Amino acid sequence: MPDLHGDQHDGWMPLTLAQLDFWEEFCFHSDKPISTVAHYVTIDGPADPAALAEAISRTIAEADALSLRFQELPDGSVRQRHDPGYAPRLAQFDLRDEPDPDGTAMARMRGDFEAVLDLRRDPLSAQWLFRTGEARWIWYNRGHHAVLDGYSMLLLEQRCARLYRHLTGKGPAGDPFLPFAHFIEEDRAYAKGSRFPKDRDYWAGYLSGELSFPVLQKGGEDYGIDGLTAFCALPEDFPQRMKSCAERLKTGWPDLLVLLAGAYLARRVPYSGAALPLWLPYMSRLGSAAAMIPSLAVNILPLLVDVPDTETLEDHVARLSGDLRRLRKHGRYRVEQLAADRGIGEGSRFFFSPLVNLLPFDPPEFDGCICERHVLSNGPADGFNITFRSGGDGGGMSLYLEADPTMTSATEFDRHCRDLPAFLSRALDPANATRAIVALLDEEPAPA
CATH class of the missing domain: 3.30.559.30 (Nonribosomal peptide synthetase, condensation domain)
Structure with missing residues (x-):
């Protein structure tokens, strides 16, 4: 098995066994979008647009796994680190004047998650917020299985809903996500324990x-x-x-x-x-x-x-x-x-x-709104x-x-x-x- 226990240097971290498995899969199928993970959440009701956008932005800023960049070394080994240039920024689209707002949003999402992601050079996350009606929004959340599993998508949704309640005066912000490096350290400690x-x-x-x-x-x-x-x-x-x-x-x-x-x-x-x-x-x-x-x-x-x-x-x-x-x-x-x-x-x-x-x-709860989770791609x-x-x-x-x-x-x-x-x-x-x-x-x- 690969050595997962080398010291981190200048922020570089080893990949876990699970990540190495997806890296190897990518190397065999670098021309196919086979391990993209993508969800969207529909939000219907009197949401606060500014608070919703801010909650999503804070959530993705806390989740530093979304900014991971991989580097393949000359000996074939792979390492990872956070790169601010890879961090997703929330993109907002007002589609209310489109003839078919939801259809337009779906077409754009499909075009994104069906595109090939190159783990050697591409940012791995996209975060979009569509407004498709006076009281309807669609939050699109895309990542890659090399850094996220399905439960991580739920964590992002739940954290966003918690921050939204906080920003609208309905409760505390709660604890932020822990750094991704803690996950790597725990993985290394288990393997040596x-x-x-x-x-x-x-x-x-x-x-x-x-x-x-x-x-x-x-x-x-x-x-x-x-x-x-x-x-x-x-x-x-x-x-x-x-x-x-x-x-x-x-x-x-x-x-x-x-x-x-x-x-x-x-x-x-x-x-x-x-x-x-x-x-x-x-x-x-x-x-x-x-x-x-x-x-x-x-x-x-x-x-x-x-x-x-x-x-x-x-x-x-x-x-x-x-x-x-x-x-x-x-x-x-x-x-x-x-x-x-x-x-x-x-x-x-x-x-x-x-x-x-x-x-x-359960789907995330944004106060006063009806929310539904939809899985577009799960690998x-x-x-x-x-x-x-x-x-x-x-x-x-x-x-x-x-x-x-x-x-x-x-x-x-x-x-x-x-x-x-x-x-x-x-x-x-x-x-x-x-x-x-x-x-x-x-x-x-x-x-x-």
């Missing part, structure tokens, strides 16, 4: 069985293929039934969704080995400085899932809930390090499929992906499926879009907790 070998030993034991981990050769991906995507309808009462089921099974509702989706996949997608590696994004921020630092902190961890023929739903949840807790306890150990431990060298990585992602986050996805989005309490739950058409046919994808929501709904029925998962799956309609 006593927790690192304990986490390494845990993962070595957990992944020691007869397992097969597909590997992706970087540079061989075809990011030009349009994936299969679909939003799958869930019943209106799904969130309440989900929480009631989680309470009966003595687990949290986010874990319940992960385990139900994993059980479905373990019986419905092919894999070799003793268990299906189910990939789970892990925020890796609890108790960390990263909780107050926009950065690339998210990890991706494998949960090993198998469903014996006679295992009941309640027994399955009880068995794997413990694995989930232990996985998170040792979740600081990077997936890039896991790959290296298994002999996966540079130019390769784990193939993160299937993957289940939960995003239970590339591998294979087959399941995403649950909801508010913080599980309300407004949506189910989104993505699949690579070279691996999943349109017919198979349509079957998943039909069968997965049906299985989830059936699994929440109190009468089915003591039934075998296989039996619940077999009740679903036969493939068309």
Whole structure:
């Protein structure tokens, strides 16, 4: 693995393992905008325009990760530092006189996030504020996964909303973001500390069985293929039934969704080995400085899932809930390090499929306004992906499926879009907790 522990010099900092992974991806695909991350927030209501613009400006000034610049050295190593010339400045556009203000804003945003970002020379963040109506604004927030993860986008939104309340006399400003250098120092301290070998030993034991981990050769991906995507309808009462089921099974509702989706996949997608590696994004921020630092902190961890023929739903949840807790306890150990431990060298990585992602986050609140968050670009996805989005309490739950058409046919994808929501709904029925998962799956309609 690269040496991450060299001393900082003149503000230069090493890249983390996660950042190096995205740098390597960029080097293989420097002509494609594959890891741009872009959100926008619509703000409808009597917002204070000056306070809104000032809140965004202060937020992005605090987030010094947005001004990072990379430098590749003659020996091929890469370092990073803050460059004031790379810091984003808020650009404001009044589109109220346009025939289609929202359409114009969307076209400009799309033109930006679909453009190629050169990590060797381009600033990595753009911050725009469109006014598209007398009481409507759109805040566009674009970055790159080499410096930000999805949760960082939420941190930026929440901090901006807090500063807006302060600027409009509704509360204190709160604590600013911590410097990005604190994140780098914490990462280095972990790699040299006593927790690192304990986490390494845990993962070595957990992944020691007869397992097969597909590997992706970087540079061989075809990011030009349009994936299969679909939003799958869930019943209106799904969130309440989900929480009631989680309470009966003595687990949290986010874990319940992960385990139900994993059980479905373990019986419905092919894999070799003793268990299906189910990939789970892990925020890796609890108790960390990263909780107050926009950065690339998210990890991706494998949960090993198998469903014996006679295992009941309640027994399955009880068995794997413990694995989930232990996985998170040792979740600081990077997936890039896991790959290296298994002999996966540079130019390769784990193939993160299937993957289940939960995003239970409320949109930011700007007093007196109705706000909605929209994800424009979240980076590339591998294979087959399941995403649950909801508010913080599980309300407004949506189910989104993505699949690579070279691996999943349109017919198979349509079957998943039909069968997965049906299985989830059936699994929440109190009468089915003591039934075998296989039996619940077999009740679903036969493939068309």
